[in-house]
Amino acid sequence: MIPILGLAIGVVLGLLLDPSVPLWLQPYLPIAVVAALDAVFGGVRARFDRIFDAKVFVVSFVSNVVVAGLIVFLGDQLGVGAQLSTAVVVVLGIRIFGNAAAIRRHLFRA
């Protein structure tokens, strides 16, 4: 319940406050969001597998975001930021798909 509440409140706050993204954060925010989504899907899936652990979830959430941001930052420093952020999105997208498939199996037994 808490995560759903948190998500909903966060979305509402974001829509209401409508802050402008600081310039230095702009390349990283979408990557961070995708990485966090991956962590959330992993958590949901672990929950269905009955192996959910808050510590694992928190650590994987934070580390996912940090690592994704670091990769993009590194890519920007090397001049391949666009390509690396694409790579990160692709990898995270694949993971999200895998987790979503596992969740689907639990939900629909199919």
Add this chain to the structure above:
Amino acid sequence: MSAEHPERDRTPDDVPAAEAAEAAEAPAAGQPERPAGTPGDPAPAEAAAPARRRRRRDPLAAVLIGVLTLLLGFAFAVQVRSTDTDTQLAGAREEDLVRILDDLTAQQDRLRQEIADQRSALDQLGSSDSDSAVALQEARERAEALSILNGSVAAQGEGMTMTIRDPATGITSSVLLTAIQELRGAGAETMQVDQVRIGVSSAVTGTPGNLAIDGQQLQAPYVFQVIGSSQDMATAMSIPGGVVSTVGGRGGSVDIVQSDRVVVDALRPLDAPQYAAPDSGN
């Protein structure tokens, strides 16, 4: 994530497996059969102690999870918003921005160049407004000189009238041609022979008594009306071996009347050049 509290209620069963969560997460993605087997089986029951420890940590974990998901939702909404509003440039990378900037700079340069061109053209037009009167005057004068030369306008001025009589029909076309060329050589500016204007391409044809200039029949006597320095021309006609003596040798005679005002009013049709075109280069 539908229920946090049920999850807490079930924790005693789940805890031992929780340690393996990280390890289990990755491989399970590729294996459809394994998750299908697990959900029904409760986990082994050997984990009472760790479960208690975890329960004590629960409030902190719940707060952390709540904060993280709230942050995620917030970032998600903000990102969606900013993608909506700042359509292109805000999210573009440095190299893309540099390229866009380059394009814009090049475009700006082109437009600047265009402005400079237009401005100089405007200046030229403005200054040439005063020049144009002079230029027009000059052009008009040149056109007049040219049209006198090519015989498309009538002319008048100092000159002479020369009449060649030909009672013996001995005057050939070459005699008339020589006379025309001698007059030109002596400074004749324009002339006509029996109402035929002489131009640069005039040709004298035919046999004695049946002469023609530019295809128009001439009748003796042949009357030359010439504008130019009458004194020079009269002298040129009268030199030994000149026109007067040639005509005399063929049984004809020449009358020369110098005048302050001779009118040359025969016109030549203006022949448009078929091959030559004006060259714009100076």
